[in-house]
Amino acid sequence: MTGHTHTEDSRRELAHRVTDGIEVQLLWSETDDSVTVAVCDHRDGVVFELPVARDRALHAFNHPYAYAA
Numbered sequence: 001m002t003g004h005t006h007t008e009d010s011r012r013e014l015a016h017r018v019t020d021g022i023e024v025q026l027l028w029s030e031t032d033d034s035v036t037v038a039v040c041d042h043r044d045g046v047v048f049e050l051p052v053a054r055d056r057a058l059h060a061f062n063h064p065y066a067y068a069a
Helices: 054-062 064-068
Strands: 011-019 024-028 035-041 047-053
Touching: 011 054, 011 064, 024 054, 035 054, 047 054, 047 064, 054 064
Parallel strands: none
Antiparallel strands: 011 024, 024 035, 035 047
């Protein structure tokens, strides 16, 4: 995925999945201890990234479009 706001070496991938052309990553930033969900829909080119609360990170990873609204 592209367009990350953090440097790649400061972020760690905690989870990754691809389903029906939609790639989702759960990322943790070592720099500021934040968690984000990154989504790339390879079918139509939609790419977005969402900051999420730590206690909602797994839910946001599993349901990123619910958090994008």
